[in-house]
Amino acid sequence: MTISADKATPLSGSPRIDRTDAMGSISAMAEAHNNWGRWGEDDVLGTLNFIDAAKRLEAAALVRTGEIFSLSQPFDTNGPQKGWRRRTNPVHTMTDTGVDAERGNQGFPHGFGGADDVIAMPLQCSTQWDGLGHIFDRGKAWNGRAAGDVVTSEGDLVTGIETAAARIATRGVLLDVGRGLAEETGRDDGELPDGFAITVDHLERTMERQGPSSTVRRGDIVIIRTGQYTRARREGWGEYAGGAAPGLSFGTAPWLHASEIAGIATDTWGFEVRPNEFDAAFQPLHQIAIPNLGLFLGEMWDPDALAESCAGDGRYDFLLIAAPLPITGAVGSPVNPIALR
Amino acid sequence: MTISADKATPLSGSPRIDRTDAMGSISAMAEAHNNWGRWGEDDVLGTLNFIDAAKRLEAAALVRTGEIFSLSQPFDTNGPQKGWRRRTNPVHTMTDTGVDAERGNQGFPHGFGGADDVIAMPLQCSTQWDGLGHIFDRGKAWNGRAAGDVVTSEGDLVTGIETAAARIATRGVLLDVGRGLAEETGRDDGELPDGFAITVDHLERTMERQGPSSTVRRGDIVIIRTGQYTRARREGWGEYAGGAAPGLSFGTAPWLHASEIAGIATDTWGFEVRPNEFDAAFQPLHQIAIPNLGLFLGEMWDPDALAESCAGDGRYDFLLIAAPLPITGAVGSPVNPIALR
Amino acid sequence: MTISADKATPLSGSPRIDRTDAMGSISAMAEAHNNWGRWGEDDVLGTLNFIDAAKRLEAAALVRTGEIFSLSQPFDTNGPQKGWRRRTNPVHTMTDTGVDAERGNQGFPHGFGGADDVIAMPLQCSTQWDGLGHIFDRGKAWNGRAAGDVVTSEGDLVTGIETAAARIATRGVLLDVGRGLAEETGRDDGELPDGFAITVDHLERTMERQGPSSTVRRGDIVIIRTGQYTRARREGWGEYAGGAAPGLSFGTAPWLHASEIAGIATDTWGFEVRPNEFDAAFQPLHQIAIPNLGLFLGEMWDPDALAESCAGDGRYDFLLIAAPLPITGAVGSPVNPIALR
C-alpha cells in the first residue's frame, strides 16, 4: 500500500509517505479508511461500539493479581502547557482552607470546619480523552456531519463527551514500544527519541516481542508507551506540549482501522509523531482517526508504573476503566484511567 | 448506646440524639469512634487502607453480565448549585469550534479543523469524592493533624486527592433505602421524603430485604440510594444543593466505623440528613466521618440505572471503580464512578 | 414617523410600534438609521468618534465642586446573574491570604506576607460596556462587516474592546427619568415600574424638567436612571437579570441616531424595556444601536448617588471617565465609570 501517488516500497511494512502532498495523502487515506455510517447515521460513539458486554466480561477476567495502576499524569499548575491556543495548566484555588478553619474564621458551629476548592482548566491540559467533536476533516465531523452543526460555541451538541459516560471499560493492551525498539533506536533506556515515527511494523514487532498477551483484538484500548513522559519527568517538561515527540506515523491509519480497536492512547502530548510527516501539516493522523474512523484518542497518559509491572511478569493485557467526566457538550475530558491486572 | 447524656432508648437500634447538645454529642462520638493512628502517623488514605489486592480480586469476580453503569450526574451549567460558599455550576466554554473550522477561520493547513474547550468549576459542583482534607473537627484534620498544617491557600499539602489516584476500585454494594422503606415512609415510589434520617436499623432492614449480596463487608464502598435525585430530575433541582434532604442519621457513625467500609456515597448533595439533627449544627456526621474516621464520602452520585438493574436480578454487589482526578492538593474531586456487574 | 406599516399617530411624539412585525420594523429602522461608512470603512469606534479633544476640554470644565462618584455596581458573588447563556456572577478566590501569612505558611523571608487573588467572570456580569462586536443584525456587525469575520472563537478580531481603551472621557448627562415621571407613572418614589417603555417624549420631558444642564449634545454619554436598581437593592435581585424592567423604547432609535451621542447607559440589565415591544423579539433596540449605529451601550450602572447630588443643585452634567479594560478581543468590558462634578 502506498499513500499518495508515490510508488516507493513501504519501509518496515508501512506505506511510504509523500511529504509534499499532505492534502492528497490525507484525502486518499480518509476515503480508504472511513467508518461513516457503519453504526447508523445517528451514531455518536464511533469505535466505542466495538465494546460490548462480552468484551467487558473478557476484560474483567484479566484481573489476576489485584494490582491497580493509575495511568493519569498529575493535574498540576506545574504542567507542560505553555498557552498554545489558550491551553494553560490547571489553576486550582481554595475557597476555604484549614488555616481559616483552625483560626475560627469560618463561622460554623460546634467546631466544624471545611475546605473547598475550584479549578479552571482546559479539558485537554493533562491526561485526557479526545471526544469525537475534537477534530474535523475539511469541515466534517464524525459520521460525516457538518462541523458547524456539531460543535458550536455552546459545545458539542451531538457527540459531547457525556455520550461516552458509561462506555469505556474494556481490555487494555500495553504496547511498550519504547522498551521494544532498542535495536532500531540504538537506545537501551526504554525511550524513543523525539521525532521517531512508530510504524505498523514497529507495533507488530513490539507485540511479537511482548508475547501473546499483547495481541490486539477488536474492542481493545491500546496504550502506547514511547518513553517520552519518562524523559519529561526526568529532564523537565521542555517542549512536551506540542514540540518534537515520538508518536504514531501517519501510515498507521490503515492499522488503526483494520484492528477494530475501541481507542488508543499515548504518553505524549499529541499521539502522533512530531514534527508531522508532511512538509506543511498539522496532526494529519488525527484528521483520519477522529472524524473519519470515529476513534477515541487518549493523550498524556502515564503508563510507566503499569509498564514496569507488565515487564515483570510478561502479561500486557488488563481491565482498563477510563470513563470521562460527563461534561455536557465537551469535546474531550480529563480522565484518570485505571488498569486492574 | 446513647449519644450525649440522654438516656432514652434508641429507636430502631439507633442511638437517641440530644438535639440541644451538638458540641457534647459530637465530641463524645469523635472520641468513641476514631481511627487516628490506626495506619500509622503518616497515613494519608484513611479507610482506603481497607482496600487491598485481595479485595480488588474479590470485586473483579463480581462482574458476571458485563453490564456497565455510570453513577455520575451530568456536569452541566444547569446544575443545582446556587452559590453557597461560592459553589457554582460548571462553566464550560469553547476556545475553538466546529463553526469556526467549517468557515475556515482557524488557519490550519489541509482542511484540518479543531474544537477545544475549558472548564471552570468547584470540585464539589457535581458527582464527587470528598477528600480527607475537606472537613475538620475542632481544628484537626484526618489523623489528628492541625488543619492549618494540612490545607492552606496552596491546597491540601498532605492528604491531597492525588494520594488516592490509584486506590478506589473495590466491591460496591448498593443499598436502595428509598425502595426498601415503603412501609416506614408510606411512599411506594422508591423515594425517601426530605428530612428523613436513615438509621442503622434502616440500613440493616434494607440489607435484609435485598438479600445476601447486600451484606456489607470490610473494604466495600456502600452506595445509598435515597431517591432524592430521582425526584430532582422529575421536579427540578429546587433546593437540592443544601436544602432539606433525606440522608444518614448522625447515629450511623458507630456503624460507619465498625463496618470498616472504605467509602460511602449517596444520591444527595450532602450525604447526611438535612436539616441536621441538632438545633444548631452543620453537617455533624461529616465532622465524625472525615477527620475522625478517615472515611471517604461520595456525594451527588446517580445510582438510579444501577438500582434498576440490581432490582431486576436481586444482585446488589459489583465491581466499582471511582478514581478521582489527581488534582494536586485538591480536597475533593469530580468523578465518574463506574459499576461493572 | 411610524415604525412598520402601521399608520397610527405616535404616542407622545414617539413612533407607534407594530407588535406583530418585528422583522419588518427592525429592518426598516436599520435602513433609516445607520452610520455604516460614516467614519470610513475601517472604522472600529462608531459613535466614540463623536468625542474629540475639544469635547474632553468642555467636559473637564464641568468639574466645579470636586465631588466624585463611582457609577459601578459591586462585582460580587451575590449578584443578579442566574446562568442565562452561561452568565454567572463573578467567582473571586484567594490564592494567598492573610491567615496564611499570619501563620507563617508562605515561606517568605523577613516577615513578608502576601495575599493574592483570581477572578472568573463573564465580562457582562456587572457594570459594563457592550463593545461593538457584542450584537449583530442579520449576520452583520458594526459598519457592515460579516459577523463571522469579526467575532470568532478567538474573540473580536476587529472591534475588540481594546480599541476603545483611550477614548471614553467626555461630558456625561444624567437623565433621571425615574424621578421625572411621577405624573405619568403615578409613583412618587423615583422608580419606573417594570415594563415601562421610555419614549423620546419621556426623555425630552425629563430634560425640560431638569433644566439646561441636561441638554444632550453631540459626543455626550447619556446616563438614564430608571430606579430599577434602587428597587433591586431594596428588595433583592429577583429577576433583575433579564426579567421585566423599565427601559428605552424601540422607538427611541431615531433619537439615539439624531442626537449624535457617544454612548448611553442605564441602571438596568438590558438597556431597553423588557418585555420587548414586539410579540416575538429579543432586544430589538440593541440590534439597531450596536451594529447599525455603532453606539456604545452601558448596562447595570449605578447612578443613584450621582442622581442625589445632581438633584441637590440642579446640575446634571459632569466629566465622565469610563474606560474599559483593554482585554484583547473582548466584546465588552467591566468598568467602573467615574463622574467628576
Place this chain on the structure above:
Amino acid sequence: MTISADKATPLSGSPRIDRTDAMGSISAMAEAHNNWGRWGEDDVLGTLNFIDAAKRLEAAALVRTGEIFSLSQPFDTNGPQKGWRRRTNPVHTMTDTGVDAERGNQGFPHGFGGADDVIAMPLQCSTQWDGLGHIFDRGKAWNGRAAGDVVTSEGDLVTGIETAAARIATRGVLLDVGRGLAEETGRDDGELPDGFAITVDHLERTMERQGPSSTVRRGDIVIIRTGQYTRARREGWGEYAGGAAPGLSFGTAPWLHASEIAGIATDTWGFEVRPNEFDAAFQPLHQIAIPNLGLFLGEMWDPDALAESCAGDGRYDFLLIAAPLPITGAVGSPVNPIALR
C-alpha cells in the same frame, strides 16, 4: 539617615543599605515610617485620604489640550505571567460568537445575533492597583490589624478594593526617570538597565530636569517610567514577571512617606528594584509601603505614550483617573488608568 546599623554616608542623598540585615532594616524603617492611626483606627483608605475635593479640582484644571492617554497594558493571553504563585495570563473565551450568529446557530428571532465572553485571570496579571490587603508586615496588615482578621479565604473583609471605588481621581505626575538618567546610566535610549535602583536623588534630579510641573505634592499619584516596559515590547517579555528589573530603592521609603503622595505606579512588574537590595529578601519596600504607610502601589502600567507627549511640551502633570473595579474583597484590581491633559 541610615538604614540598619550601618553608618556609611548615603549615596546621592539616599540611605546606605546593609544587605545582610533585611529584618533589622525593615523593622527599623517600619517603625520610623508608619501611618497607622493617622486617619483613625477604622481607616481603610490609607494614603487615598490625601485626595480631597480641592485636590480633584486642582487636578481637573490641568486638562488643557484635551489629549487622553490610557496607561494600561493589554490584558492578553500573550502576557508576561509564567505561573509564579499561580499567576497566569488572562484566559478570555467566547460563549457566543459572530460565526455562530452568522450561521443562524443561536436561536434568536428576527436576525438578532450576539457574542458574549468570559475571563479568568489573576487580579494582578496586568495593569493593576495593589490593594491595602495585598501585603503584610510580620503578620500585620494596614493600620496594624492582624492579617488573619483582614484577608481570609473569603477575601479582604476590611480593606477590599471596593472601598476605593470612588477615590482615585487626582493630579498625576510623570517622573520619566528612564529618560532623565542618561548621564548616570550611560544609556541614551530612555531605559534604565535591569537591577537599577532608583534613589531619592534620582527622583529629585528627574523633577529638576523636567521642570516645575513635575514637583510632587500631597495627594498626587506619581508615575515612574523606567523604560523596562518599552524594552519588553521591543524584545519580548522575557523575565518581566519577577525577574531583574529597574525599580525603586528600599531607601526611597522615607520619601514615599514624607511626600504624602496618594499612590505611585511603575511600568514594571514589581515596583521596586529587582533583585532586591538585601541578600535574602522579597519585595522589602512593599512591606513598608503597603501595610505601614497605607500607600497604593500601581504596577505594570504603560506610561510610554503619555511620556512622549509630556516630553513634547514639558508639562508633566495631568488629571489622572484610575478607579479600580469594585470587586468585593479583592486585594487588588485590574485598572485602565486614564490621563487627561
